[in-house]
Amino acid sequence: MIHEPPVQEMAQTPDATPRPRQPLHYLNVAYGVKSWLFTVDHKRIGILYLVSVTLMFVLGGIAATMVRVELLTPRGDLLTRDNYNKTFTMHGIIMVFYFLIPSIPSVLGNFVLPLMVGARDLAFPKLNLASWHIYMIGAIFTLYVMLAGGVDTGWTFYTPYSTRSAHTHVIATALGILILGFSSIFTAINFIVTIHRMRAPGMTWFRMPLFVWSLYATSLIIILGTPVLTITIILLAVERIFQVGIFDPAIGGDPILFQHLFWFYSHPAVYIMILPGMGVISELVTCFARKEIFGYKAIAFSSIGIAVLGFLVWGHHMFATTMSDYAKLIFSMLSFLVAVPSAIKVFNWTATLYKGSISFQTPMLYALGFIGLFTIGGLTGLFLATLAVDVHVTDTYFIVAHFHYIMVGGMVMAYMGGLHYWWPKISGRMYPEGWAKLGCLLIFVGFNLTFFPQFILGYLGMPRRYHDYSIYPQLQVLNVLSTAGASILAVGYFIPLVYFLWALGNGKKAPSNPWGSSGLEWKTPSPPPTENFETTPIVTTGPYVYNPDQETEVVG
Amino acid sequence: MWNEVPLFPEQASTAAPWVDSLYLMLVAISTIMTLLVAGALFVFCVKYRRRPGHERALPAVASTRVEVFVMLFMLLVFLSIFFIGARVYYMTNQPPPNSMDIYVVGKQWMWHLQHPGGQREINELHVPINTPIKVTMTSQDVIHDFSIPAFRVKQDVIPGRYAYMWFNATKPGKYHLFCAEYCGTDHSQMVGWVIAMEPRDYQEWLRTRSDESAASRGRKLFLQFQCITCHNRESSNRAPLLEEIYGNRVPLQAGTSVIADDAYLRESILQPKAKIVAGYRPIMPSYQGQADERDILDLIAFIRSLGPNQTPLRNEDSDPRKQQGATTDDP
Numbered sequence: 001m002i003h004e005p006p007v008q009e010m011a012q013t014p015d016a017t018p019r020p021r022q023p024l025h026y027l028n029v030a031y032g033v034k035s036w037l038f039t040v041d042h043k044r045i046g047i048l049y050l051v052s053v054t055l056m057f058v059l060g061g062i063a064a065t066m067v068r069v070e071l072l073t074p075r076g077d078l079l080t081r082d083n084y085n086k087t088f089t090m091h092g093i094i095m096v097f098y099f100l101i102p103s104i105p106s107v108l109g110n111f112v113l114p115l116m117v118g119a120r121d122l123a124f125p126k127l128n129l130a131s132w133h134i135y136m137i138g139a140i141f142t143l144y145v146m147l148a149g150g151v152d153t154g155w156t157f158y159t160p161y162s163t164r165s166a167h168t169h170v171i172a173t174a175l176g177i178l179i180l181g182f183s184s185i186f187t188a189i190n191f192i193v194t195i196h197r198m199r200a201p202g203m204t205w206f207r208m209p210l211f212v213w214s215l216y217a218t219s220l221i222i223i224l225g226t227p228v229l230t231i232t233i234i235l236l237a238v239e240r241i242f243q244v245g246i247f248d249p250a251i252g253g254d255p256i257l258f259q260h261l262f263w264f265y266s267h268p269a270v271y272i273m274i275l276p277g278m279g280v281i282s283e284l285v286t287c288f289a290r291k292e293i294f295g296y297k298a299i300a301f302s303s304i305g306i307a308v309l310g311f312l313v314w315g316h317h318m319f320a321t322t323m324s325d326y327a328k329l330i331f332s333m334l335s336f337l338v339a340v341p342s343a344i345k346v347f348n349w350t351a352t353l354y355k356g357s358i359s360f361q362t363p364m365l366y367a368l369g370f371i372g373l374f375t376i377g378g379l380t381g382l383f384l385a386t387l388a389v390d391v392h393v394t395d396t397y398f399i400v401a402h403f404h405y406i407m408v409g410g411m412v413m414a415y416m417g418g419l420h421y422w423w424p425k426i427s428g429r430m431y432p433e434g435w436a437k438l439g440c441l442l443i444f445v446g447f448n449l450t451f452f453p454q455f456i457l458g459y460l461g462m463p464r465r466y467h468d469y470s471i472y473p474q475l476q477v478l479n480v481l482s483t484a485g486a487s488i489l490a491v492g493y494f495i496p497l498v499y500f501l502w503a504l505g506n507g508k509k510a511p512s513n514p515w516g517s518s519g520l521e522w523k524t525p526s527p528p529p530t531e532n533f534e535t536t537p538i539v540t541t542g543p544y545v546y547n548p549d550q551e552t553e554v555v556g
Numbered sequence: 557m558w559n560e561v562p563l564f565p566e567q568a569s570t571a572a573p574w575v576d577s578l579y580l581m582l583v584a585i586s587t588i589m590t591l592l593v594a595g596a597l598f599v600f601c602v603k604y605r606r607r608p609g610h611e612r613a614l615p616a617v618a619s620t621r622v623e624v625f626v627m628l629f630m631l632l633v634f635l636s637i638f639f640i641g642a643r644v645y646y647m648t649n650q651p652p653p654n655s656m657d658i659y660v661v662g663k664q665w666m667w668h669l670q671h672p673g674g675q676r677e678i679n680e681l682h683v684p685i686n687t688p689i690k691v692t693m694t695s696q697d698v699i700h701d702f703s704i705p706a707f708r709v710k711q712d713v714i715p716g717r718y719a720y721m722w723f724n725a726t727k728p729g730k731y732h733l734f735c736a737e738y739c740g741t742d743h744s745q746m747v748g749w750v751i752a753m754e755p756r757d758y759q760e761w762l763r764t765r766s767d768e769s770a771a772s773r774g775r776k777l778f779l780q781f782q783c784i785t786c787h788n789r790e791s792s793n794r795a796p797l798l799e800e801i802y803g804n805r806v807p808l809q810a811g812t813s814v815i816a817d818d819a820y821l822r823e824s825i826l827q828p829k830a831k832i833v834a835g836y837r838p839i840m841p842s843y844q845g846q847a848d849e850r851d852i853l854d855l856i857a858f859i860r861s862l863g864p865n866q867t868p869l870r871n872e873d874s875d876p877r878k879q880q881g882a883t884t885d886d887p
């Protein structure tokens with residue numbers, strides 16, 4: 001349907017395209033609650049997701065704040081032990097399942113993927129809407145659990161604690177996550193089919209933007225991994241409800257089996273979270289350095305390499321269990337191998353800047369922050385792949401610091417960068433640059449102050465998930481630093497929330513291509529019309545053409 | 557306040573210096589790499605910032621040669637770290653053969669610790685320094701984790717099986733003991749101390765404890781649980797005699813054989829049908845739910861102590877007065 005031949009040549013600058021006085025775009029084409037809640041426009045669904053994941057992020061953030069405030073003093077004096085356990089569990093579950101996994105694919109991916117490949121929508125618009133509805137049903141389960149008294153298993157649901165010992169709402173929480181899995185799967189199916197079938201004429205695989213490649217790799221992982229999580233949750237529920245021995249040794253089960261199943265999904269899930277972020281960074285770096293990406297194919301293939309290798313390293317979460325030493329050695333080696341493609345990406349982003357023409361708008365600041373923090377996160381991953389060191393630091397704050405460097409320092413920085421980058425396209429308005437830079441700076445500083453001390457705490461031996469460390473009061477200073485950092489971080493996140501809302505009504509009107517970017521999504525007005533492009537674009541070059549003598553080749 | 561802030565944990569075992577040197581090596585490598593990346597970012601951002609006269613990027617070709625070189629270099633660095641790490645793990649992983657045995661049972665939310673002589677402690681473990689110590693651990697309920705940061709050791713304590721770890725303390729002192737695997741409400745209270753002492757002081761400490769020996773507790777249980785009705789001298793064709801089986805090879809019905817170690821004996825009591833001794837019928841009942849993990853440790857200690865002709869008599873009742881000195885008072 002999008003392959004109709006172009007009717008007329010489109011001018012170089014899309015602004016010059018003749019448009020009606022009051023241009024109709026996806027935002028003003030219809031009003032009313034129904035036009036939003038039952039829309040099949042990928043852009044509106046992206047906005048629905050944006051609102052939902054932001055609310056979940058706020059909830060998860062409140063839980064994090066409570067945890068950090070509790071740890072200000074060694075004694076457990078703010079929350080009761082059970083409430084503390086419920087709080088960090090909520091923080092983990094909400095942030096992992098309801099924010100990190102869906103955020104970049106379902107918000108940014110949903111919005112820009114069809115635009116980037118020159119399509120009118122995703123392949124299955126109704127499935128896309130269903131995916132958001134399912135997300136909301138999953139979210140309702142979690143909100144119910146929060147109001148009904150919480151759950152205290154940690155986001156990892158380790159057996160037999162979760163099947164035998166916990167007296168909290170394990171089943172309702174797990175069901176919510178199971179339901180949520182389908183929302184991921186629907187989005188992934190949509191992305192894969194769209195990428196295969198709906199690319200604009202001329203957009204070959206190696207002319208796809210790298211963000212599209214990363215979403216493709218992510219979708220593969222989601223489709224292959226999520227069913228395992230679904231099955232694991234069902235087994236857990238069967239054991240908990242019917243006392244069928246699957247994981248609990250007291251009734252004939254094997255608790256380590258659960259960990260294998262859980263991490264078989266949850267390690268790849270780390271890549272579900274970070275790969276889209278890496279894709280965003282590739283877009284930002286090229287755009288703000290006005291330069292073709294260094295090693296396009298290396299980055300594209302490293303995404304696929306990560307997707308494949310990522311399925312073979314789950315055992316590194318289990319080095320302290322009774323898994324055999326040979327298995328541990330193999331998992332250790334594979335974990336070192338999976339670090340190579342990530343290292344390649346860092347190298348390529350850095351090399352892209354070489355001889356570029358770099359400007360420092362907010363998205364670029366986030367991208368630079370990402371590269372630095374992701375490097376630290378990745379390198380500390382080497383510590384955990386090293387058997388003898390992992391045994392000492394696993395289950396301590398070192399782990400907490402490591403994965404927050406990847407997830408918050410990496411993924412959330414990329415998400416923020418992407419949100420600022422595409423905000424003009426999404427809303428048709430510019431955000432205030434000065435405030436945005438301030439927010440970015442606070443996030444960077446606050447983040448490091450929060451999580452760097454936790455590496456030291458971890459090496460000193462402070463275990464995770466401790467409500468009370470009065471037996472080791474010397475740890476207080478580092479904990480106070482961490483909490484101080486968290487409050488800066490909270491302010492840093494609050495600022496964008498305010499100015500994005502403000503910019504909706506008051507921001508400067510955005511031109512169609514404020515950053516001088518070469519991507520297809522910038523060749524259509526901001527905000528785009530419902531059908532995305534007035535005429536289907538025809539692609540004749542790669543995605544990052546900033547070189548003057550090749551610049552004139554994308555025509556519509 | 558600042559001079560009381562520790563930045564590095566105490567080194568108090570033979571493994572600690574190894575783990576620490578690995579760690580410091582990794583810190584060095586990471587610092588160098590981070591500085592390289594950050595330095596490159598900084599230099600490029602300054603040198604190639606957009607400014608009048610430099611609005612467009614300069615041509616620079618990405619070369620596959622560079623890409624492959626970087627990849628191979630990374631691979632080399634990473635695999636070298638793997639090999640060094642694996643070596644250290646292997647070196648520090650296997651307990652020496654003549655280690656002293658400590659038994660640990662974790663349960664929500666305390667640690668039960670037991671010395672070879674049967675002395676029991678809760679949330680506190682006294683050990684001699686310069687003595688390899690093998691810790692055999694299991695859990696009564698959910699997964700816990702036995703962690704002693706000063707020794708750089710940690711091991712998940714898993715219900716339904718024995719897990720092992722070992723250490724050799726090098727410095728007398730009082731060290732933290734943590735449960736490192738989340739286990740419910742009082743996870744953060746499942747903490748305690750390891751007290752490492754000179755071997756002489758340790759012997760002294762042992763003498764102050766008046767606990768009954770584990771083997772003698774096990775003997776009582778052996779009578780109380782009626783093990784004796786089958787495992788006795790008169791009916792040794794009904795059930796095997798358990799004398800001198802510990803550490804020896806037992807032929808199985810399946811045609812294979814196993815070494816009768818702690819894990820095998822535990823399994824024989826809790827899941828007797830898992831491995832049937834050659835020549836016997838699977839009539840032994842399971843004691844799952846009847847004997848808790850500490851009882852099983854005592855039963856094992858008793859079986860371990862059984863020399864030739866030391867099986868109690870069948871008609872001996874479980875009157876404690878008749879069982880002084882564990883196994884030695886048998887005819």
Ligand SMILES: [Cu+2]
Binds near residue numbers: 266270313314316317
């Ligand atoms: Cu992992």
Ligand SMILES: [Cu+2]
Binds near residue numbers: 737738739744746
């Ligand atoms: Cu615990």
